[in-house]
Amino acid sequence: xxxxxxxxxxxxxxxxxxxxxxxxxxxxxxxxxxxxxxxxxxxxxxxxxxxxxxxxxxxxxxxxxxxxxxxxxxxxxxxxxxxxxxxxxxxxxxxxxxxxxxxxxxxxxxxxxxxxxxxxxxxxxxxxxxxxxxxxxxxxxxxxxxxxxxxxxxxxxxxxxxxxxxxxxxxxxxxxxxxxxxxxxxxxxxxxxxxxxxxxxxxxxxxxxxxxxxxxxxxxxxxxxxxxxxxxxxxxxxxxxxxxxxxxxxxxxxxxxxxxxxxxxxxxxxxxxxxxxxxxxxxxxxxxxxxxxxxxxxxxxxxxxxxxxxxxxxxxxxxxxxxxxxxxxxxxxxxxxxxxxxxxxxxxxxxxxxxxxxxxxxxxxxxxxxxxxxxxxxxxxxxxxxxxxxxxxxxxxxxxxxxxxxxxxxxxxxxxxxxxxxxxxxxxxxxxxxxxxxxxxxxxxxxxxxxxxxxxxxx
Numbered sequence: 001x002x003x004x005x006x007x008x009x010x011x012x013x014x015x016x017x018x019x020x021x022x023x024x025x026x027x028x029x030x031x032x033x034x035x036x037x038x039x040x041x042x043x044x045x046x047x048x049x050x051x052x053x054x055x056x057x058x059x060x061x062x063x064x065x066x067x068x069x070x071x072x073x074x075x076x077x078x079x080x081x082x083x084x085x086x087x088x089x090x091x092x093x094x095x096x097x098x099x100x101x102x103x104x105x106x107x108x109x110x111x112x113x114x115x116x117x118x119x120x121x122x123x124x125x126x127x128x129x130x131x132x133x134x135x136x137x138x139x140x141x142x143x144x145x146x147x148x149x150x151x152x153x154x155x156x157x158x159x160x161x162x163x164x165x166x167x168x169x170x171x172x173x174x175x176x177x178x179x180x181x182x183x184x185x186x187x188x189x190x191x192x193x194x195x196x197x198x199x200x201x202x203x204x205x206x207x208x209x210x211x212x213x214x215x216x217x218x219x220x221x222x223x224x225x226x227x228x229x230x231x232x233x234x235x236x237x238x239x240x241x242x243x244x245x246x247x248x249x250x251x252x253x254x255x256x257x258x259x260x261x262x263x264x265x266x267x268x269x270x271x272x273x274x275x276x277x278x279x280x281x282x283x284x285x286x287x288x289x290x291x292x293x294x295x296x297x298x299x300x301x302x303x304x305x306x307x308x309x310x311x312x313x314x315x316x317x318x319x320x321x322x323x324x325x326x327x328x329x330x331x332x333x334x335x336x337x338x339x340x341x342x343x344x345x346x347x348x349x350x351x352x353x354x355x356x357x358x359x360x361x362x363x364x365x366x367x368x369x370x371x372x373x374x375x376x377x378x379x380x381x382x383x384x385x386x387x388x389x390x391x392x393x394x395x396x397x398x399x400x401x402x403x404x405x406x407x408x409x410x411x412x413x414x415x416x417x418x419x420x421x422x423x424x425x426x427x428x429x430x431x432x433x434x435x436x437x438x439x440x441x442x443x444x445x446x447x448x449x450x451x452x453x454x455x456x457x458x459x
Contacts (some may be wrong), residue, residue, distance in 0.1 A: 178397025237277030378457025
């Protein structure tokens, strides 16, 4: 069955103990058994197989004749499968190393798996080792993009991976980021076969438990050389995101009469890590911000948003490094010239959300309306202690999500969170794999306006 895993048992050597293994409870008591060591996990001969090479120690067969040690393998630590019996030669010294191969079959092509191993004896099980992560091959028989002999008339293609592409101000490969981060890959030349690229970039998440799961999402092309991966939902928190690339020595289309071929070094795995999941939900109807960390509500703050004709934008916004402990807001930035409309306000703890001027900040002049009515020029007004909490606790990539503001939806080009506001159906049209078309929609100026002529926001 596709997506499941089983160990290939050769020659029926283990037939006498399989029944015992299958009857053992899933939570077998852990003993002092020595676990095996995983040496390597590599793609097998077909797209549905991973070959696991491991080492163990020669057991004392005289003491264990009635209950032999069996090595098991898993991709989820729930379902375990017996490996082929290790051949032990006469005269082997107890405790000396021996090596075996345990093929995992019935896997899905082009998917990353975390492989675990343990040893068992009767109902007892050793500590679990792993995961060691590997990615299965594409279906080679039906993949002309990976010929054994590459065409000679060629252009070699390089690529750069950017873990935190959406103007967060940090290197996402070096620091943990929030769950609203968007990774990007940028190629050295125009890509004509975008579908092949997407098929050879496999995205998975290694959860805090160690379990590796595929990520539902899609690559969206911003132009002819760069694509961003957006999960259907925000990334899981406290996880390692893995993007397994098998673009090396792969034909990525044509440029005139020449074939575009990925450099061999593009057979690699790009990774970045998410911090705790931080999602703040701001409701313009209740005038409250509720903060959820790893799915648990930890704070509720009173706010005041944009008033009529200066409504705060709805939708996802993402925190970056653009913060200011002290900031002066002036009416002239909004083009307000009437004397009664002019102001100059000093504010503390300013966390920027959009380049058009939306901030979260303290607003002592607005304390009377916090949680009561909206009266700002688009910013999110808060009590000083609350604004400082947001300023101190948020990191690049954290999500601030707005609803019921009375305003328009935050535009795709308007800040680090903008691309999250393209509807999922429209995002899929940016993907050659999901749209079924090579002529994908690369327009990121969806909606109306641009940063140059956008309506600004202020205190």
